[in-house]
Amino acid sequence: MRGTKTIEVSLITLCQLLALSLWFSATAVLPQLRAEFHLGALQSSLFTSSVVMGFIIGTLISAFLGLADRLDPRRFFALCALVAGTANILILTVPVDGVVVILLRLLTGMCMAGIYPIGMKMVATWARGDTGFLVGLLVGALTLGSALPHLFSVALPLDWRWVIVAASGSAWLAAFGVMFVKLGGTPARSPRFDPRMLGHIIADKPLRYAGYGYFGHMWELYAMWGWTGLFLFRTYQDRGMADAAGWAALTTFAIVGIGALGSLLGGILADRWGRTTITIGAMTVSGLCALVTGALAGAPMPVLVIVCLIWGISVVADSAQFSSCVIELAEPAHIGTALTLQNAVGFLIALVSIHLVPVVADAFGWWASFAMLAIGPVMGVMAMARLRAMPEAVKLAQGRR
Known part of the structure; x- marks a missing residue:
């Protein structure tokens, strides 16, 4: 088996x-x-x-x-x-x-x-x-x-x-x-979206703060994934490197791809150390990387790439844990609506940051555009710290918060 x-x-x-x-x-x-x-x-x-x-x-x-x-x-x-x-x-x-x-x-x-x-x-x-x-x-x-x-x-x-x-x-x-896939059993029914439940979810304080943490995460994630390649291309181009596009693509693959390791480790460690522990830690690291990455455009390439790799790992290490928080905190009848609401609002927030990054980069430079993304992790850390302090947080990861 x-x-x-x-x-x-x-x-x-x-x-x-x-x-x-x-x-x-x-x-x-x-x-x-x-x-x-x-x-x-x-x-x-x-x-x-x-x-x-x-x-x-x-x-x-x-x-x-x-x-x-x-x-x-x-x-x-x-x-x-x-x-x-x-x-x-x-x-x-x-x-x-x-x-x-x-x-x-x-x-x-x-x-x-x-x-x-x-x-x-x-x-x-x-x-x-x-x-x-x-x-x-x-x-x-x-x-x-x-x-x-x-x-x-x-x-x-x-x-x-x-x-x-x-x-x-x-x-x-x-x-x-x-x-050709075989299933391990009959798939469980997916929790359904019910707009009548929205008021109950919004009134649920622990769920709200889990959502706030996710929203901060989404402000950063897709904008970072979407624009790192162009940032690196411009950086390599400014340094006069041959085949700047090729090097930028290869480096971006490594930076985004290494997040798979971060996600895997985040899932394992969150079950052992707690959801809020992992989300707060990951967002603290990714927020610091967002603050400094753009400013390192002129630094030695190994330094810039190492910081970007750390950002790639940390920016997604907490991703799955926000959905896990909703599943563990919500009433069973509310789970489907809460997950759908969390995802919809989170991706809408990502739309805003995706469009803002190039505008800010053109006006003020890459440092300002990436530093702007750090707003999300800061707000996310504050939200998850508040959730951690609530009595309901004992429901997370079998009491590991």
């Missing part, structure tokens, strides 16, 4: 990693797109933020209609991966600086709602007292999948179009592979 579990969880994780490469497939080649098509800050931001908005819309639709319960999770995952991969490759057939390309990115994001949460649902059928580890594993797959397009852009350096093709091919491969 242990061997079967390892094989099936590994296959689910691999399919999720391949499919989620679509999320940043266009963002990874932004330096080339901006140079070739003279894209402005708004259009560049939309390549990432439209996927985020699509994910919000897709999550709400899925939650309202209960699609995760009505459809076989493997077929649902496969269908979404096929549609997302097709939407992604259609970018090559439309003007890159037009509206249609953004709508295709929006559709890709909507399909992500049938991939990432459904992967979680399938892995949960194999959970046997190791939920923290498995959740960390899946968030690690999200992280590594987000980094994968940067590796594609190094492996396929001749034309940015091949990066788009490779990401779509990965998603189609995931759609094929997931059909």
Whole structure:
């Protein structure tokens, strides 16, 4: 049984990693797109933020209609991966600086709602007292999948179009592979979204502070993932390095990809040391990195890269724990609505920071734009410290807070 579990969880994780490469497939080649098509800050931001908005819309639709319960999770995952991969490759057939390309990115994001949460649902059928580890594993797959397009852009350096093709091919491969997955049991019914519960959730103080912590985390995470590549490209370019785009892509892959390790360790340690302990620690480290990274643009490259790697690990190490807090703190009837609300608001906040970073960078420099992201971790640490002090925090991680 242990061997079967390892094989099936590994296959689910691999399919999720391949499919989620679509999320940043266009963002990874932004330096080339901006140079070739003279894209402005708004259009560049939309390549990432439209996927985020699509994910919000897709999550709400899925939650309202209960699609995760009505459809076989493997077929649902496969269908979404096929549609997302097709939407992604259609970018090559439309003007890159037009509206249609953004709508295709929006559709890709909507399909992500049938991939990432459904992967979680399938892995949960194999959970046997190791939920923290498995959740960390899946968030690690999200992280590594987000980094994968940067590796594609190094492996396929001749034309940015091949990066788009490779990401779509990965998603189609995931759609094929997931059909061979065996589940460890009957998937539990997903908690449903009920707007009538919103007042109860907002009035629940521990849940509110868990949400505040997540919102601070989301202010930082996707903006950091989305703009680190361009920051490094400009930094390498200013230093006169040959193949600045290639080096920036390779470094960004390492910085985002290493977050998979942070996510895995965060999931394991949160079960042992406590949810608030890990979230406060991770946000403290990532906030400090956000404050100093932009200022290190002129520092020796090893110093800059090491700080960025630490940022990459810490920025996502706490990610899964905010959802775990909601699951442990909310009344059973409120869990679905609380998770949907937390995710929707968190991703909306991410939209704001994604669009602000290039504007602030153009006006005041990269130091100011990255330092702005530190606002999120600061607020998040304050929120989780307040939650830690509440009596209800004993519900977290079997009393480990």
